[in-house]
Amino acid sequence: YSTILHSIKSEFPHLHLHAYSPMEVSHLAANSRITIKRALLKLKECGLGSMPGTAAEILSKRVREEICPEKLSAREWIEVVETAHRTGIPTTATMMYGHIETVEERIEHLITIREIQKRTGGFTEFVPLPFLPGGNQLGERLCMENGFECINGTNDLKVHAIARIILHTHINNIQVSWVKLGVRLAQIALHCGASDLGGTLMEERISKSAGATSGEYLTPSQLNNIIRHTGRKPATRDTLYRTITPQFE
Numbered sequence: 495y496s497t498i499l500h501s502i503k504s505e506f507p508h509l510h511l512h513a514y515s516p517m518e519v520s521h522l523a524a525n526s527r528i529t530i531k532r533a534l535l536k537l538k539e540c541g542l543g544s545m546p547g548t549a550a551e552i553l554s555k556r557v558r559e560e561i562c563p564e565k566l567s568a569r570e571w572i573e574v575v576e577t578a579h580r581t582g583i584p585t586t587a588t589m590m591y592g593h594i595e596t597v598e599e600r601i602e603h604l605i606t607i608r609e610i611q612k613r614t615g616g617f618t619e620f621v622p623l624p625f626l627p628g629g630n631q632l633g634e635r636l637c638m639e640n641g642f643e644c645i646n647g648t649n650d651l652k653v654h655a656i657a658r659i660i661l662h663t664h665i666n667n668i669q670v671s672w673v674k675l676g677v678r679l680a681q682i683a684l685h686c687g688a689s690d691l692g693g694t695l696m697e698e699r700i701s702k703s704a705g706a707t708s709g710e711y712l713t714p715s716q717l718n719n720i721i722r723h724t725g726r727k728p729a730t731r732d733t734l735y736r737t738i739t740p741q742f743e
Contacts, residue, residue, distance in 0.1 A: 495514065495518075495522050495537065496536050496537060496539075496540040497540075499511055499513070499537060499540040499541040499542055500540040500541060502541065503540065503541035510543040510544070510732065510733050510734075511541050511542055511543045511544075512543060512544045512545070512546065512733050513542060513545065513546075514537065514542065514545055514546075515545065515546050515547075515548045515549050516545070516547065516548075516549055516550075516566065516570075516571050516574035516575055516578075516585075517548070517549035517565055517566055517571075519533055519534065519537070519545070519574050519578070520566045520570055520574055530573060530574055530577050531577050531581065534574075534577055534578050534581045534583060535581055537583075538581060538582065538583055542583060543583075543733065543734075544583060544584045544585060544586075544618065544733055544734065545578055545583055545584075545585040545586075546585065546586050546588075547575060547585040547586040547587040547588050547617070547621075548586075548588050549562075549565055549566065549571060550571055550587065550588045550589060550590070550603075551565070551589075551590045552589065552590065552591070552595045552599055552600070552603050553568040553571065553572070553602070553603045553606050553607075554568065554595065554599045554602065554603065555567070555568060556599075557593075557594060557595050557599060560594060561593060561594060561632050568606075572606070572610060575587075575610060575616070576610060576613065576614055576616075578616065579610075579614035579615070579616025579617075580614060580616075583616075584616045584617070584618050584734060585616060585617060585618070586617065586618055586619050586620070586621055586669075587607045587610075587611075587617045587619070587620045587621070587665070588620070588621045588622075588623055589603050589604070589607075589620070589621075589622050589623065589653075589657075590623045590624075590625055591622060591623070591624060591625065591645065591653055592624045592625040592644065592645030592649075593625040593632060593636060594636070600653070600656075601656070601660070604656070604657055604660040604661065605660065607620060607661065607665070608660055608661055608664050608665070611661075611664045611665055612664065617665050618667065618733070618734055618735055619665065619667035619668065619669050619690060619735065620657055620661055620665050620667070620668050620669070621668075621669045621671065621692075622650075622653045622654055622657055622668070622670075622671075623671060623674060624644075624645055624650055624653075624671075624674050624675065625644075625645070626644075626674065627644060647675075647679050650675055650679060650683070651679070651682060651683055651686040652686075654668060654670060654683045654686050654687040654688045655686045655687040656687075657687060658686075658687030658688075659687075666689070666735075667689055667690050667735055668687055668688045668689055668690065669688065669689075669690040669691070669692055670683040670684065670688035670690070670691060670692060671692040672691060672692050672712070672720075673692060677712075677720055680692070680720075681720060681723065681724045684721070684724050684726055685724065690731075690735075691717060691720065691721060714730075
């Protein structure tokens with residue numbers, strides 16, 4: 495892992511490297527028989543700039559034991575993320591919703607994210623991710639159970655709005671995933687708490703294999719028009735949410 499970072503940084507020293515989820519950091523630390531902190535310090539030394547806060551799913555013991563028992567626990571996820579922040583490595587924060595979790599567990603997840611941010615200030619953004627049931631065992635099982643329905647668009651918007659309320663003044667940036675929600679619903683979400691439109695992807699497999707039909711790639715010009723049609727002014731940013739040129743005028 496460190497060799498990959500070092501090799502890329504050697505060739506492209508000004509490139510910001512956003513890589514390695516908490517799950518991967520936990521795995522590489524265990525395999526190398528070193529602490530999480532030492533692993534993160536080594537990765538930072540080799541050029542790691544920030545990390546995706548994926549593998550969070552829902553930070554509930556009950557939920558994780560049922561949907562992802564093979565992944566790190568909620569406590570372990572929090573440990574990796576807080577250690578990264580204290581090491582000077584910012585991360586994103588995510589929440590996968592719309593499966594077996596209760597509304598109360600979603601709220602608890604958001605409050606957990608907020609409390610971490612109060613302690614460390616290391617989250618750059620929060621990204622709500624709706625569960626897509628296609629092409630995975632959990633989705634197949636849930637679809638066979640009576641009464642299960644995929645979360646609807648109204649509830650998608652509620653999740654973004656509630657996230658804005660709970661995280662207000664603590665995490666400024668809430669990203670809406672156009673790949674998962676579709677462009678039109680993502681546009682509405684920009685008026686329901688979201689402030690960032692998920693970036694253009696060169697290749698995306700997870701959502702596509704799970705049944706998403708919104709596509710994988712949008713050009714900067716297309717993103718510009720999508721945002722403008724909501725009455726918002728587009729701007730270009732870097733991974734750490736610093737506005738960069740060129741800005742869309």
